[in-house]
Amino acid sequence: MPAPALDPSVAPNRSIPLLARxxxxxxxxxxxxxxxxxxxPRRFTELVQWRKFHDRxxxxxxxxxxxxxKRLAAAELGADWVVxxxxxxxxxxxxxxxxxxxxxxxRHGCNHNIVLCSAPGARQxxxxxxxxxxxxxxxxxxxxxxxxxxxxPRGLLxxxxxxxxxxxPVDYKIYVFGGAATxxxxxxxxxxxxxWILHDRDWRQLVPARDRPAAPASLAAMLAAAExxxxxxxxxxxxxxxxxxxxxxxxxxxxxxxxxxxxxxxWIDVELGSLWLAALAKAPLP
Numbered sequence: 713m714p715a716p717a718l719d720p721s722v723a724p725n726r727s728i729p730l731l732a733r734x735x736x737x738x739x740x741x742x743x744x745x746x747x748x749x750x751x752x753p754r755r756f757t758e759l760v761q762w763r764k765f766h767d768r769x770x771x772x773x774x775x776x777x778x779x780x781x782k783r784l785a786a787a788e789l790g791a792d793w794v795v796x797x798x799x800x801x802x803x804x805x806x807x808x809x810x811x812x813x814x815x816x817x818x819r820h821g822c823n824h825n826i827v828l829c830s831a832p833g834a835r836q837x838x839x840x841x842x843x844x845x846x847x848x849x850x851x852x853x854x855x856x857x858x859x860x861x862x863x864x865p866r867g868l869l870x871x872x873x874x875x876x877x878x879x880x881p882v883d884y885k886i887y888v889f890g891g892a893a894t895x896x897x898x899x900x901x902x903x904x905x906x907x908w909i910l911h912d913r914d915w916r917q918l919v920p921a922r923d924r925p926a927a928p929a930s931l932a933a934m935l936a937a938a939e940x941x942x943x944x945x946x947x948x949x950x951x952x953x954x955x956x957x958x959x960x961x962x963x964x965x966x967x968x969x970x971x972x973x974x975x976x977x978x979w980i981d982v983e984l985g986s987l988w989l990a991a992l993a994k995a996p997l998p
Contacts, residue, residue, distance in 0.1 A: 728765050732857050736761055739856075743972040756984035759947070760971025764857045772860035775948070775964040778819040779869060785961040789937050793961045799870040802848065804841045808832065813873035816844065820864035821852025827873060827880070827903070844868055856970045874955050879904060881953045882925065884934060885965065887984065888942035888950060890991030893935040895984070897949075897968075898925055910980065919976035928954035937961070946991040 733750075740748040740761060749755070753762045774780045779800060786794045798810035800819070812831060818824035824847045826840055848868070853861035874881050883899035885908075896915070899908045900923055910918045913935060915927040928934070934952045937959065942948035949965030975981050 736857055739972055744974055754985050755981040756988060757971040757981055759985055759988050760967050764859060772966055773863040776860045777864040778817060778963060781964050785941060788940055795871045795960050797869055797871060802867050804844050810870040813876055814870045815873050816870045818847040819867045819869050821861060858967050860966055874953055881955060884928060884952045886934060886938040886950050888938050888948050889987040890946060890994055891939055891943050893938045894987060918980055929957035930954045930959035934959045947988045
């Protein structure tokens, strides 16, 4: 079965650059220790690679834009679900332009952020300004062929630091297939000893882990909100935080782990792939 037949709404991409395909296949083989089945993908991680090459829905660039994603979430869920934006721009001024504590992010990529708990010294602020400039020199995602980042406007935004201090709050990443929230990936120790655990929607760990985090108080509300935001998609990851029992929208994920992070067991990869394929079989969704 040729890959584009997975979704009739997606036009086949007949011009995948050879270098890009070889790069993705090599990275996949190194990380998963098996060949990438791109012609007939059945694992979740293979479908992420298929999405990179064949799905060119313009709406995906909006989902990857952190500012546009916040506007979308506010329109669907209400402004109280969204972390306020303290400041946005393309260049940091000589003095800190937002209240602290805060987190500074790039709007067009991942893993570009700096936490500011207190006022930085002049030398530290100059380093932060240079780092923010580096973030914006090129589009994000090119190396991993995550094309949807390409058209996101480059820029910066600052938000209040949720919880008011470090450590960073637990990140709840909800997997939604065909409009149904099925799994919650819990990210602990962000910025320190980062690790993650996958649960089903009833908070059962798929593979028992040393960490046994309690379900957040707002889990039911987050699951419902994720289904609202992912409506009309075959797969979308929707991220949230729970601060004192109150849920906050984080961001969207089209390419979890870029499809290169192995799951705790291979059967999980296959099971999630089956859910994605089933969603695609029901209707032509992006």
